[in-house]
Amino acid sequence: MEKVNELNLGIRVGYTIRDYFALTKFKVVAMMLFTVLVGYLLATRENFNLLHMFLTLTGVGACAMSGAVLNHLVDRYRDTQMQRTKRRPVATGKISVEAAFLFSMSLLCLGFSILFWQINMLTAILSVSSMFGYGVIYSLWLKPATPQNITVGGLAGAMPPLLGYTAVTNVVAPEALLWVLIIFTWTPPHFWALAIYKREDYAKAEVPMLPVTHGVEFTAFQAWLYCLLLCLVSILPVLIGSQGLIYLVIATYINAKFTWYTYRMWCQPSNQNARRTFRYSLFYIMWLFGALLLDHYVSLIAF
Amino acid sequence: MRKFALFNVFLALIVITLGALTRLLDAGLGCPDWPVCYGQLIPQNNQVAAEFTYWQFDSLKAWMEMIHRYVATALGLTIVIQAILLWPRYLGAVRYLSIFLCLWVVLQGMFGMWTVTMRLWPPIVSAHLLGGAITIGAQFLIWRVLTSNREPRFFSVWSAFALVVFLQMALGAWTSSQYAGLVCPDFPTCQGHWWVDIDAKILSAPKMQGDEYLGGLLGMREKMAIQWLHRLGAIAVLLMFFYLALKQSMQRRSLYFCLGFLSVQILLGILNAIWLLPLPLALLHNTFAMLLWLSALNGLTAKTLEIEKEAPIEELLA
Numbered sequence: 277m278e279k280v281n282e283l284n285l286g287i288r289v290g291y292t293i294r295d296y297f298a299l300t301k302f303k304v305v306a307m308m309l310f311t312v313l314v315g316y317l318l319a320t321r322e323n324f325n326l327l328h329m330f331l332t333l334t335g336v337g338a339c340a341m342s343g344a345v346l347n348h349l350v351d352r353y354r355d356t357q358m359q360r361t362k363r364r365p366v367a368t369g370k371i372s373v374e375a376a377f378l379f380s381m382s383l384l385c386l387g388f389s390i391l392f393w394q395i396n397m398l399t400a401i402l403s404v405s406s407m408f409g410y411g412v413i414y415s416l417w418l419k420p421a422t423p424q425n426i427t428v429g430g431l432a433g434a435m436p437p438l439l440g441y442t443a444v445t446n447v448v449a450p451e452a453l454l455w456v457l458i459i460f461t462w463t464p465p466h467f468w469a470l471a472i473y474k475r476e477d478y479a480k481a482e483v484p485m486l487p488v489t490h491g492v493e494f495t496a497f498q499a500w501l502y503c504l505l506l507c508l509v510s511i512l513p514v515l516i517g518s519q520g521l522i523y524l525v526i527a528t529y530i531n532a533k534f535t536w537y538t539y540r541m542w543c544q545p546s547n548q549n550a551r552r553t554f555r556y557s558l559f560y561i562m563w564l565f566g567a568l569l570l571d572h573y574v575s576l577i578a579f
Numbered sequence: 580m581r582k583f584a585l586f587n588v589f590l591a592l593i594v595i596t597l598g599a600l601t602r603l604l605d606a607g608l609g610c611p612d613w614p615v616c617y618g619q620l621i622p623q624n625n626q627v628a629a630e631f632t633y634w635q636f637d638s639l640k641a642w643m644e645m646i647h648r649y650v651a652t653a654l655g656l657t658i659v660i661q662a663i664l665l666w667p668r669y670l671g672a673v674r675y676l677s678i679f680l681c682l683w684v685v686l687q688g689m690f691g692m693w694t695v696t697m698r699l700w701p702p703i704v705s706a707h708l709l710g711g712a713i714t715i716g717a718q719f720l721i722w723r724v725l726t727s728n729r730e731p732r733f734f735s736v737w738s739a740f741a742l743v744v745f746l747q748m749a750l751g752a753w754t755s756s757q758y759a760g761l762v763c764p765d766f767p768t769c770q771g772h773w774w775v776d777i778d779a780k781i782l783s784a785p786k787m788q789g790d791e792y793l794g795g796l797l798g799m800r801e802k803m804a805i806q807w808l809h810r811l812g813a814i815a816v817l818l819m820f821f822y823l824a825l826k827q828s829m830q831r832r833s834l835y836f837c838l839g840f841l842s843v844q845i846l847l848g849i850l851n852a853i854w855l856l857p858l859p860l861a862l863l864h865n866t867f868a869m870l871l872w873l874s875a876l877n878g879l880t881a882k883t884l885e886i887e888k889e890a891p892i893e894e895l896l897a
Contacts, residue, residue: 304895344895414896426896433895467896520779529742533734578777578811 295365296379301344305337307561308436311459312336314565315440315452318572324444331394332443336436338387339403343432345380346411349373351419357481360474380411391443399443406435423486426471430463431456437565451518454509458564461506465499465538466557472496472541472550496542499553503538507531510564519571526567534560580664584722587661590654591715592869597647598711599865602755603858605793607704609640613695616645651691655684658718665721672731673724680717687714699792702784704756705749712748712872719873723880730880736826737833737878743819744875747812748868753782754809758795759802760856766849767810775800775807782808806852813845823878830881833874840871 316329348355348366355367365371371379384407391400414429422428434456441452468486471478472495475487487495510527513519537553601607610616617628622641629636662677690707697703720731732738754760763769781801785792795802820841824834844867851860 301895308895410895419896429896463896467894470894521782525742525746529739536734 300341312440315437319444335390342383343407343411350415434459469554473547523571606640609644701756705752741875759805
């Protein structure tokens with residue numbers, strides 16, 4: 277009898293850990309950490325301190341996860357209305373509000389203290405403010421207020437490469453701001469593609485996303501316009517001379533491909549086209565930052 | 580129509596091979612004037628030719644250059660005929676490609692003219708070669724679309740691979756037009772160096788000066804750097820091929836074509852470097868570059884099975 281109880285307890289603990297892990301939106305955070313890593317490596321030259329890098333990633337990651345937990349907490353009523361999110365742990369009540377809040381705050385304290393004591397104050401303050409901008413300003417205030425919510429809220433998600441850069445240099449440099457600008461411009465076409473094929477969910481939860489309030493075609497057109505803007509913004513690093521030819525070639529190719537996808541979505545805004553555009557947008561940002569990294573190291577080695 | 584398109588592909592390949600032969604025989608200035616040769620349609624060493632004082636009449640070179648010009652003109656005519664025939668019969672990509680090809684072949688003729696009138700200025704020579712690659716690529720795509728009845732997918736991993744191959748061809752053209760093919764007689768080192776420092780200046784257009792660019796103007800170090808860059812480009816193509824094979828592992832046939840041409844091409848490149856550009860091998864290096872480029876474009880019309888799987892999506896702002 278006791279053995280059965282132990283087994284049950286083990287399974288329950290395992291499920292609880294999995295639920296807490298699901299709260300942190302780890303896949304998204306992993307992608308943000310990749311851009312942090314790129315920002316970090318581009319700020320260094322041949323040598324860098326592995327421990328320092330690890331601490332930066334942990335600190336920024338903990339802050340981002342804390343923001344994600346807060347977002348789950350704030351969205352718990354809306355989440356129950358949407359097919360996509362109704363299984364989230366806080367929405368189903370598997371994790372209580374108090375526990376989630378405590379979890380979020382402890383992650384925030386952990387992240388802030390690591391960044392503050394081990395890295396520098398600028399990075400710590402920027403991390404916490406971007407987490408605040410996402411978890412509180414966006415989730416609580418912007419999201420239910422305006423169709424332009426993700427355009428403004430995208431700024432919080434765009435901060436990571438800057439955080440990686442400031443962790444090394446302790447200053448906010450123009451090229452790091454350009455990387456922020458790139459992600460900031462990339463967010464609308466990326467997110468609106470998702471919103472187009474999940475529009476019924478958003479309509480049911482009464483979130484004023486652009487496809488719900490202004491229609492699918494207008495949204496797809498806006499996404500395409502932002503994509504054209506992104507084509508210009510993403511080659512700005514070449515124009516100010518911080519990146520070279522390899523970055524230019526890769527960026528031009530993936531820009532053309534992304535523009536083609538959004539253009540097709542505008543011509544025929546079906547769910548399938550929107551899903552393809554969304555999926556490609558993830559590849560886009562990975563490749564763009566991969567190209568930054570590649571260009572940096574090739575020019576360090578070859579020239 | 581399909582047979583006519585295939586005929587055009589072969590004709591374009593012949594024109595490109597003839598062009599490479601012209602270049603390798605240093606016959607690019609076999610006729611120093613354009614469009615006629617020493618003032619005549621058929622090259623002859625007579626009174627008219629004797630008035631050209633700077634250039635000596637050389638029968639072989641003059642004939643080589645004129646054959647290239649005449650066969651290229653024939654290709655231009657067949658391309659225009661093809662566009663006229665295709666227009667009422669087909670819609671979509673084939674139509675656009677055939678019209679594009681008509682315009683492009685005119686531009687390619689202009690590049691041929693400038694190659695002569697600008698006396699083998701390296702950027703023009705390279706552009707002439709790459710223009711040839713684009714001509715044969717578009718012609719090949721027309722043929723493939725006609726035979727497969729599939730619209731080409733212009734954005735896939737294949738097109739990224741084709742882009743890398745194209746850039747490597749551009750580096751190869753630069754190596755040839757700057758006469759940097761002979762400077763490293765060893766492999767994988769270059770004159771005993773395991774690493775050559777590359778200055779970004781070697782890719783910029785040289786100043787237009789002097790009478791002609793036969794033999795090139797750059798010093799030994801710059802030529803070494805150019806060839807070194809071409810070798811590094813080969814590694815990039817190889818890496819890109821592995822990525823392609825990983826991503827599109829279903830399309831075996833197209834991949835095998837690519838792999839075959841790629842391995843032969845790399846072998847030819849190595850042999851060219853260590854045996855100092857023997858004529859047949861240098862010619863084959865050019866031809867296999869074109870075949871590799873075509874096999875990369877072939878992937879654009881390869882059959883695809885698109886698997887749409889609905890993965891649970893996490894998004895930051897959602």
